[in-house]
Every structure is written in structure tokens, then in C-alpha cells.
């Protein structure tokens with residue numbers, strides 16, 4: 001069962017609705033996304049599921065405008081001025097030798113109006129610490145990014161998505177490296193986004209979590225949209241078999257090489 005939507009808090013700007021029409025993405029000879037017509041409602045937590053390599057992250061990057069797609073992608077913001085978008089990528093690599101602390105990283109994300117080597121303004125530093133506090137990472141603010149564990153890095157990625165508060169949130173496997181306490185933190189963030197009526201697009205492999213926490217779920221297979229349903233549909237064994245029995249890879253548009261004659 002999906003969690004019952006909490007009533008929105010006062011003063012929140014709701015998130016946008018998202019619409020894709022005839023979206024295709026081809027990189028080199030590989031068709032990554034094919035003929036995507038899809039809609040995400042304003043203010044819903046919408047999960048994207050499917051086998052490895054089926055195109056979930058590519059779809060998310062396409063929505064973010066990071067991919068050379070064809071077709072139309074529209075965000076219907078409820079206010080005349082666009083709001084804030086937050087993105088938690090699947091992973092970031094941090095060079096251990098790079099002297100960039102967690103606090104510096106958060107400062108870059110906040111785009112304060114002066115170079116980092118001049119230091120963070122006190123007000124910015126306080127906001128950063130509040131964000132890190134929210135994910136249990138305030139005590140690591142002075143650690144180098146390259147020295148963090150995978151789960152710690154994931155928590156910092158979640159922290160940067162909180163500043164400033166966003167109305168459209170894109171999460172690519174945000175629970176992948178989290179321990180049990182980290183998962184609870186993530187669930188509380190989801191509840192916060194729900195409360196503020198943010199639109200959340202959430203790529204996830206943990207189908208039990210999706211069933212429990214999402215409002216709707218879309219399944220992808222080999223770069224195509226398979227279905228959009230209520231999360232309870234994930235309890236249907238036949239549906240899951242249909243989804244995961246497929247091989248994951250998108251289609252290669254190049255013809256297979258011919259066997260040479262003996």
C-alpha cells in the first residue's frame with residue numbers, strides 16, 4: 001500500500017507537473033529511450049523501476065536537460081516564476097587528494113556569490129550545518145569528500161538536495177549505500193517533500209520501499225515505458241516477471257556483424 005498523502009503545509013509552493021511527448025534518446029548506435037509519452041502529476045512521489053540498464057538514469061538525465069534527446073519535455077510550474085530543482089545523482093567520485101571538505105562541497109552546491117577560497121559566509125555555513133545535521137553528517141563537515149565512506153557520501157548528496165528547499169526533486173537510487181539509520185533519514189526526507197508538495201521523481205530498486213512510500217510507479221524495460229500504476233501493482237508476481245524477465249539492454253541500431261564465410 002502507498003503511504004497516505006499528508007495534507008500540504010501552509011505557504012509551500014507545490015512542485016511542477018512533468019510531461020514527455022515522443023521522447024527518444026540515442027547515444028552512438030544505442031537507442032537508450034524510445035517513444036516515451038509519460039506524465040508525472042504535480043506534487044506526487046513517482047518511482048521509476050526496471051532492470052539494470054533499462055534507461056532509468058538516462059531518463060532522469062534527459063528530464064534534467066543533460067542528454068541530446070528528441071521530442072518534447074514540459075514542466076508545468078504552478079507559479080509564473082520557476083522554482084527550485086534538486087538532483088541527487090547515483091554517485092559522485094571524489095579524488096582523495098583533492099582538498100575539498102564536505103562543507104566546501106556544500107558551499108559549491110549553494111553557489112554562494114564569492115570564490116570558495118575566501119571562505120564561507122557565516123550565514124551560509126549555518127545553513128550548510130543545518131542541512132548536514134538533517135542527514136547526521138554535521139560532525140563530518142570538515143572531512144575531505146574523498147575520505148568519506150560510500151554511505152556518508154550518499155548522505156552528503158542528500159544534504160545538498162535540501163539547500164535551498166526544492167519543489168522538484170530527482171533522486172537516482174538514493175538508498176543504495178545507506179545503512180538502516182540512513183534509510184530512516186531518507187524516509188523522513190521523503191515525508192518532508194510530501195508535506196511540502198514537492199514533485200519527486202525517484203529511481204529505486206528496492207520494490208518494497210517503493211510499494212510503501214511512492215504514490216505512483218512507472219516501469220521501464222529496454223528503454224520503453226512498460227506501465228504506470230499504483231505501487232500496490234508491485235505485489236503482482238506476473239507483472240514483476242514480465243518486467244524483470246526481459247534482458248535489460250536497450251536496442252543497438254547497428255546490424256549484427258555477419259559471420260565470415262569459412
Ligand SMILES: Nc1ncnc2c1ncn2[C@@H]1O[C@H](COP(=O)(O)OP(=O)(O)OP(=O)(O)O)[C@@H](O)[C@H]1O
Nearest residue numbers: 027030032051052053054055056057058059249250
Ligand atoms: N554515454 C553513453 N553512451 C552509450 N550508452 C550509454 C551511455 N550512457 C548510458 N548508456 C547505456 O544506456 C543504457 C541505460 O543506462 P542507464 O544508466 O540509464 O540504466 P539504468 O536503468 O539506470 O541502470 P541501473 O539500474 O543499472 O542503474 C545502458 O545500456 C548503458 O550502457
